Amino acid sequence: MKLATYKDGSRDGQLIVVSRDLRFAHYATGIASRMQQVLDDWSFMAPQLQDLYHQLNTGRAPHAFAFDATQCMAALPRAHQWAEAAAYPCHLALTQPQWPLSTTEPLMRQGAGDSLMGPCDEAVVGSAAMGIDFGAGLAAITGDVPMGSSPEQALHAIRLLMLSNTLSLRHLMPSAPAQPWSHLQSWPATGFSPVAVTVDELGDAWRGGRIHLPLHSSCNGRKVGMCEAGEDMTFHFGQLVAHIAKTRALYAGAIVGAGVVSNQGVVSGKGQNQRMDWPRGYHCIAEKRAMELQQSGAASTAYLQFGDTVRIEMKGKDGLSIFGAIDQTIVSPQGDGSSA
Amino acid sequence: MKLATYKDGSRDGQLIVVSRDLRFAHYATGIASRMQQVLDDWSFMAPQLQDLYHQLNTGRAPHAFAFDATQCMAALPRAHQWAEAAAYPCHLALTQPQWPLSTTEPLMRQGAGDSLMGPCDEAVVGSAAMGIDFGAGLAAITGDVPMGSSPEQALHAIRLLMLSNTLSLRHLMPSAPAQPWSHLQSWPATGFSPVAVTVDELGDAWRGGRIHLPLHSSCNGRKVGMCEAGEDMTFHFGQLVAHIAKTRALYAGAIVGAGVVSNQGVVSGKGQNQRMDWPRGYHCIAEKRAMELQQSGAASTAYLQFGDTVRIEMKGKDGLSIFGAIDQTIVSPQGDGSSA
Numbered sequence A, B: 001m002k003l004a005t006y007k008d009g010s011r012d013g014q015l016i017v018v019s020r021d022l023r024f025a026h027y028a029t030g031i032a033s034r035m036q037q038v039l040d041d042w043s044f045m046a047p048q049l050q051d052l053y054h055q056l057n058t059g060r061a062p063h064a065f066a067f068d069a070t071q072c073m074a075a076l077p078r079a080h081q082w083a084e085a086a087a088y089p090c091h092l093a094l095t096q097p098q099w100p101l102s103t104t105e106p107l108m109r110q111g112a113g114d115s116l117m118g119p120c121d122e123a124v125v126g127s128a129a130m131g132i133d134f135g136a137g138l139a140a141i142t143g144d145v146p147m148g149s150s151p152e153q154a155l156h157a158i159r160l161l162m163l164s165n166t167l168s169l170r171h172l173m174p175s176a177p178a179q180p181w182s183h184l185q186s187w188p189a190t191g192f193s194p195v196a197v198t199v200d201e202l203g204d205a206w207r208g209g210r211i212h213l214p215l216h217s218s219c220n221g222r223k224v225g226m227c228e229a230g231e232d233m234t235f236h237f238g239q240l241v242a243h244i245a246k247t248r249a250l251y252a253g254a255i256v257g258a259g260v261v262s263n264q265g266v267v268s269g270k271g272q273n274q275r276m277d278w279p280r281g282y283h284c285i286a287e288k289r290a291m292e293l294q295q296s297g298a299a300s301t302a303y304l305q306f307g308d309t310v311r312i313e314m315k316g317k318d319g320l321s322i323f324g325a326i327d328q329t330i331v332s333p334q335g336d337g338s339s340a
Helices: A035-040 A042-057 A089-095 A149-154 A199-205 A238-244 A285-296 B036-040 B042-057 B089-095 B153-155 B199-203 B235-246 B285-296
Strands: A003-004 A014-020 A024-027 A081-085 A108-110 A136-142 A158-166 A190-192 A215-219 A221-223 A253-260 A267-268 A275-276 A307-312 A326-331 B002-006 B013-020 B024-027 B084-085 B109-111 B135-140 B158-166 B190-192 B216-217 B223-227 B257-261 B265-269 B274-275 B309-316 B324-333
Touching: A003 A024, A003 A035, A014 A035, A035 A042, A042 A190, A081 A238, A089 A275, A089 A285, A108 A238, A108 B109, A136 A215, A136 A238, A136 B235, A149 A238, A158 A238, A158 A253, A158 A307, A158 A326, A190 A326, A190 B135, A215 A285, A215 B158, A221 A275, A238 B235, A275 B036, A307 B274, B002 B024, B013 B036, B024 B042, B036 B042, B084 B235, B109 B235, B135 B235, B153 B158, B153 B235, B158 B235, B158 B257, B158 B265, B158 B309, B158 B324, B190 B324, B235 B257, B274 B285
Parallel strands: A081 A253, B084 B257
Antiparallel strands: A003 A014, A014 A024, A081 A108, A136 A158, A136 A253, A158 A190, A215 A221, A215 A307, A267 A275, A307 A326, B002 B013, B013 B024, B084 B109, B135 B158, B135 B257, B158 B190, B216 B223, B216 B309, B265 B274, B309 B324
16 A cells, blocks of 8 residues: 655645545544554554545545645654665765775664655755755664564564655765764755555565665756666665664654665776776766766766756656655755755 | 653553652553653643642642652653763773764764663663663753754753663673674663653753763662763753754654763872772773773673663752662573672
8 A cells, every 4th residue: 555644734744545646635633643553553443544545546545636746744744753764785886986895784873763755845955065965775663573573573564665855965974984983964864755565566576575676866956866676786675774773773753765776887998998887877966976087087977956856756666756856956054955 | 730641551651740859650540651752742741740740749639659660661662753962971981991082073873773772671681792881971852953953952852850770781892893783783772761751840950951960870789970960061951962863854753862971080099009990980891891900900890791780860959869779680681680
């Protein structure tokens, strides 16, 4: 099923059920009013929401209305745990070549669970001089995960999947990992897709804890990335959740992200014209700049400016949008889109 | 006023008001049932709770009952933002001498807001071989803090203060800051004092964004630390909150900790007998081991074992406990206190 949270002026919003084709929605009021409530009591509430979802898809829901993604908050508007990994080592190899890469343990960091953005919310950044970057990825919302869970057990605790847009402030990020605690300011906020979906919505594209579909990213209306999200995800979602659960339990409503989706570069051309190429593009500007550096010795693509837009979407094999699109504009604290 | 959350089998518990002397309590049911509700709507609810607090202190509350700290969850049982600083540089200088120290910006990291422990909850750790350490400190719960707030503005957004016990797994912590994202597993959970108090409860001990009172820590019933909490806190609470707010807003219910309380060492003895000494003791075992290393060339104090207890408390000038005591036992996942 597909769930979302509509803005209603409150901090937690109103839970809605959204039809598979994202055309219609229905308030879940009779079942639960907030997403966290559902996660807290999933086994009791999910079947009731599933019934409503079925009614909605078959045109039998009594008070259905047209779904509008711009009215959405993050599906879980505030989370008690938000951790993001770098599950695609080729992303790290490109953007942080000086960092040590582990093949057995994912790199992960914890973020601000009170700083989650709706899919069409303006992304407010203090200054364009901070080196504003987007980061397109996938994230899972878990149920309770006991300490010491295996990757397989952790996989079964995944309740919902979403798309994510992690803002980075690249110029506030240390180039060397000399300050182990210094990443707090440079990862200020994260946007999420309009709807969060249960894994069954992905059909056979959900295999081995990964989503085997291309992710599409655009900047200012131009397609810049279409990497395959399952292919180079070295650590699957069960492994990411189990990594956190090694020393603690996770509780219902924890969001665990896989980081920027990225694919390996390929060698193109022959002889003297041989060079590395990334035909599927990029899902953050830092990657594009690293590619340019390798290909021509200079990074020419600028980081985001006020007024720039980022769109992130994933479509199923039927061509329909699965999660709806993240579609955010970067704005100044004064709310305007003109570059300062 | 003093607020706490009683266990009731739910994830958020029941909000109670506690008398100044910590002897009596009263359910806040008619006003709010959960702490997060109060933080979300502070200006409306705090005055009502303050009235109940006054009734309780003057023996006029209708359904008062004896307060029992063992029934408490963390005052805010789960938080959407939990960030901890190292606001006492002498703690870092002792325990992480290889890390660069900034005199202008506090080091901070974000933790797991879904992994907060009640004051008397058992602290479950996977293995004693992980190098289990406690960490006694102070923490603030904030209201909404707009992006770009000054330290003075941030100070005014502090709603409540608490004691904290941050568990560390020292052997999972990299000795060199080579892995910038690797601290997630080594900081699994945090315990908090029975009650959270508004700043006016501290009288003139609350000055310049700091609490000028000694903190008392004991291990297995033996007093090990009594450092003065205001003295060497280089960055005050307003500065810590403003550091986070530089690139984002904070929202009601963010918990910001100041890290392990620590005081500068003093030179004792004369001539050849001269050596560094720390007469006020320590608030984490890593500090004690660093002191031993400096004084005798070998760290002899062991990290915590299953069954070991940690008690943390702060008393006012009247000798009364302000926050109640954190009193936790380290146990294995099987819940027993015997060393594995």
